[in-house]
Amino acid sequence: MDVKCPGCFAITTVFSHAHSVVMCGSCSQVLAQPTGGKARLTEGCSFRRKV
Incomplete structure (x- = not known):
């Protein structure tokens, strides 16, 4: 999924089951x-x- 940082509004891809x-x-x-x-x-x- 794409996650938007609340501080700088940059988009980072994160796995839903990140370890x-x-x-x-x-x-x-x-x-x-x-x-x-x-x-x-x-x-x-x-x-x-992400679809």
Whole structure:
């Protein structure tokens, strides 16, 4: 899925079942954290599923 960073509005592709912390490539803000199943998005992030 595409995740938009709330700080710099850059779009990053994130796997729904990510096993590591996903950081923004532009501003290094944490976008998603692993939970053992699906990754949990940081509050304020907007997302769009890839089709």
